[in-house]
Amino acid sequence: MQQHDQKKAYIYGLSAVLIWSTVASAFKIALGYMDPLQLLFYAVIFSTLSLFLILKIQNKTEQIKRMSTKDLLKNGLPGLLNPFLYYIVLFKAYDLLPAQEAQPLNYTWAITLSLLSIPLLGQKMTMRELLAILTSYMGVVIISTHGNLLNIQFSNGFGVFLALFSTILWSLYWIMNTKSKSDPLVGLFLNFCFGLPLVAVAMLIFSGPPPFNAPAILSAAYVGFFEMGITFALWLNAMKLTEKASRVSNLIFLSPFLSLILIHFILGEEILHSTLVGLLFIVGGNLIQQLGRKN
Template sequence: MSKLSNNTQAMLFGLGAVILWSTVATAFSISLRHLSPTQLLLVANIVSLIFLTTVIIAKGEAKQLISIAKQSWKSSLFFGAINPFIYYLILLQAYDMLPAQEAQAINYTWAIMLSFMAVPMLKQRLKTADYIAATACYFGVLYISTRGQIASLEFSNLTGVAFALLSTIIWAFYWLLNTKDKRPGLIGITLNFAFALPLITIFAGITGELSNWDNKGLWGAIYIGLFEMGLSFVLWNKALKLTTNASQVANLIFLSPLLSIIWLSQFAGEPILRSTLIGLACILAGLFIQNASKRNKHPK
């Protein structure tokens, strides 16, 4: 069998990451039945840190990790405080309050939020396509959060929706700041988890969540730390390094929410809501419009 081309390998790595991401909403849903958001994040963070550190050691970059940790401990603490600490606490609160299918669909609007936040932060300009995409996406959010009862504006759980939308702001803010981060990708994310660990532990101690653990939720938390916060990042990073067409790989992300709904119905016992399907279709349409606009502007 002939050797696979770099682009083919990139698509396979990207597909692997997307499939793993698609299972996360199910893992969140099942784990949060037994653990609080803080407990889930603490376990997942530890597992992810162990996995990523192991990968770095296997690559022979342990000395570089230590060196960069000493040089950039302030930025590592700052980035770690945003992601995973604050971001995942907010996101998991949303998943704890909403059906997972609703929380994950709303969370996918972070790309639209990124475009709007890039205006003041990176001095970028919005195009007509951005406004059209935003209208489609946030109509989808409204449809999902009211369970299709838009006229009455009766939200199924307004606080949960607010947490889900807030998570998109934090995630977009993190990635905009990340454009100025000089640390290598894998080492940078590993240091984020390392410096976030004491913050999460202190927070768990203050809120009294270092005790009263339900062991039934541990396997789900371990799965999230290993696959959502660990292996998926390594696979996605590898895909982007191998490909000569980043947009082609990025388009794989559209598969994730669709697969996610299937896993939720099959393994988490969540009935698929018609309002989620319609709202998600609007959100994906908006993201597609935004991506198509970027490809037209930068065809290469």
């Protein structure tokens, strides 16, 4: 039986949150050296490698060897959504939008997940969830219009669409995984093994070979290791060790604010007041959604 260790849970949880806070800046830096498909190709290679090493350390590779071809395919197919479609859409959104806009818009995925759970999982919407949705999407409107609510004009309408569409893809991915009985890390590794060839083919058809230089490879490696690989393992360990899930899950609300600070100092973006106000609405909506949860 898993022993609780709240101190270690906080250490793992805070480590994950701190790393996730850097990825918006890392995306923009990496996209300065290559296009979204080339970045995804490199990042998936590094994330797959990191996940394999974690599985070896945890002695979980034997689980893969025992799987039938049917189980391998079943566990690999969600790779069509993540990493393939999700990160293509997300990276393109970051390519078109300032990081301070793309990051908070993508953060609405938890609200999107609640919406999609109604038709796909047969869940019912409560008044609390409706209020959470309206609050969060008010934040989306504020950020994407730079607060100009009386004369709505998006800074980049297609970029806003992609950032929001990425939340649909991410939510569909997690809904698919609710039915999986495999270890989450094993499942994620197989997703990336399945997704890598798709990414490679898409890159060669629509983009071309990736640049082969140190800045491009190192920036993509950071994205692969820390956005897609190691951080996921840290978060899972935090959730396993905590005495109460909400104690760790609430740490995630620190991430978007820390991310904005890093975006300002690393990328030099001047953070707009509308971004801060919109982010408060989005985080407020997520907090409202969590009210009343017992875990």
